[in-house]
Amino acid sequence: METKICNLRSVFAILALFLSLSACTSYPPLNPRAEPPADYTYIIGPGDSLEMFVWGNPEISRTVVVRPDGKISAPLVEELPATGKTPYQLARDIEKELSRYIRNPLVTVIVSGFVGPYSEQIRVVGEAEEPQAVPYREHMTLLDLMIAVxxxxDFAAGNRAVVVRRINGVQRQFRVRIDDLLRDGDISANxxxxxxDILIIPEAFF
Incomplete structure (x- = not known):
């Protein structure tokens, strides 16, 4: 137990150091308008709740949850990988599995509880009221993200916050002005x- 506590303290210390270094470094401002991935489609991740409809077979239609290992289990469908697929792709895979028992199955998969894979989530760390990983939604803005967290x-230095974003395989950091957006109502800061994306909000120096 003592080892776990020490490890946890070390993680917090490293995070605090990273936040302080980020606060002291000047980064270019983030472009207000970013192009989302072309033809963005939601990708299923662990923890997602999926409604699986098998037309004409209500007895095997049901809601399933993607397990932490990224797989789902349902009647006549065992250990089927779901993570990293679109609902359309998963529906086709389920049809392939069911075709061994049902003639020409027609399946629809609807995501009703969104979590998504880690690669699609936006992480917020530091001086947010509720630091967390937030599922990405199309056209999500900084204001939407701050509402979610x-x-x-009271101790945040919002105008020294940075966004870590991967561009062409390289991680870069950009400055954002959260104080101007939330406290001054400056919509140009959105x-x-x-x-x-990773949003890092440092602590203010008093």
């Missing part, structure tokens, strides 16, 4: 977010 704490 409950805004800033920027588009993309899947996989």
């Amino acid at each position: 409950g805004g800033l704490t 920027v588009d977010m993309l899947p996989g």
Whole structure:
């Protein structure tokens, strides 16, 4: 137990150091308008709740949850990988499995509880009221993200926050102005977010 506590303290210390270094470094401002991935389609991830409809076979239609290992289990469908697929792709895979028992099955998969894979989530760390990983939604902005995490704490340096974004395989950091957006109502400080972004909000120095 003591080892786990020490490891946890080390993680917090490293995060605090990273936040302080980010606060002291000057980064270029984030482009307000970012192009989302072409033809963006939701990707299924662990924890997602899926409604599986098998037309003409209500007895095997049901709601399933994607397990932490990325697989689903349902009647006549065992250990089927779901993570990383679109609902359309998963429906076709389920049809292939069911075709061994049902003639010409027709399946529809609807995502009713969204989590998504980690690669598609936006992580918020530091001085947010509720730091967390937020599922990406099309056309999500910084304002939408801050509403999802409950805004800033009283100790946040919102105008020194940075977004870590992968561009052409390289991670880059950009400055955002959360204080101007939330506290001054400066809508020009609102920027588009993309899947996989990391928002780091440092603590203010008093």
